[in-house]
Amino acid sequence: MGASTGALFAAGLISGVLLGLGLIFASWIVSKREEYPAEDRFSLVTLLKALLKAAPALTMPVIILGGIFTPTEASAVAVVYGIVVSVFYYRTLGLKKLYGVFVESGILSGAVMFVTATAHVLGYTFAYESLADEVLKPIAQAALSPTMFLVVVSVVLIVAGTFLDGIAMMFIIVPLFLPAIHLLGIDPIHFAMVVIICWGIGQQTPPVGAALFITSVIARVDVLTLTRSNIPFIFVMFIVLALVILFPETIVLSIPRALGL
Numbered sequence: 179m180g181a182s183t184g185a186l187f188a189a190g191l192i193s194g195v196l197l198g199l200g201l202i203f204a205s206w207i208v209s210k211r212e213e214y215p216a217e218d219r220f221s222l223v224t225l226l227k228a229l230l231k232a233a234p235a236l237t238m239p240v241i242i243l244g245g246i247f248t249p250t251e252a253s254a255v256a257v258v259y260g261i262v263v264s265v266f267y268y269r270t271l272g273l274k275k276l277y278g279v280f281v282e283s284g285i286l287s288g289a290v291m292f293v294t295a296t297a298h299v300l301g302y303t304f305a306y307e308s309l310a311d312e313v314l315k316p317i318a319q320a321a322l323s324p325t326m327f328l329v330v331v332s333v334v335l336i337v338a339g340t341f342l343d344g345i346a347m348m349f350i351i352v353p354l355f356l357p358a359i360h361l362l363g364i365d366p367i368h369f370a371m372v373v374i375i376c377w378g379i380g381q382q383t384p385p386v387g388a389a390l391f392i393t394s395v396i397a398r399v400d401v402l403t404l405t406r407s408n409i410p411f412i413f414v415m416f417i418v419l420a421l422v423i424l425f426p427e428t429i430v431l432s433i434p435r436a437l438g439l
Contacts, residue, residue: 372422372423383412
């Protein structure tokens, strides 16, 4: 879309905080309803001790986001950093455990690759048969208000996200809507935030929700059980998506404009 990465990052701050708070609230409601036991009462001293102990681990996101690396290089550096910290600082990772980590990582990566490969094949088929053009052009050309257009686009993106991985969706679907958003006067950064949240929702819903299957493998819980338990959290994401669509000036564009991005 030619949008600034910094502007996109800034545009996602408020919606990211809203998502975080909403998901925390949903977790609290579920925990109260299911009567999950608390490990210990909250204590500020305990929190500070935990933060100090976790400081080396919490440095990893800083390396990933703030390092002078490409995304691929950052992931490799993060892995090396994680191994060094686990072996020499926390002293919880010996050779035997490290071997187990590599094996489990290979299994998880294989599961992810199967899902991604299938989604890419489906995306290639859509592109080769020009199915996206046939389905999406009437929507892009319809006489809709900006808000209604984003609502319709959101439905399309969420449904597409259940079948396509994010990269395939970006290349196949998003470009078709770009002329329409320019014609309707929709800010590209606003459109990008809608796309990203829809992508997040689509990746958590069957039949090909990549994040759903990855979580299922990690947690060793079947997909249907995981999907049922995930409904409150998806509901929160729909609420934030609605706020992003309805109040772009406040939720999406205020921080980028304040920063001059």
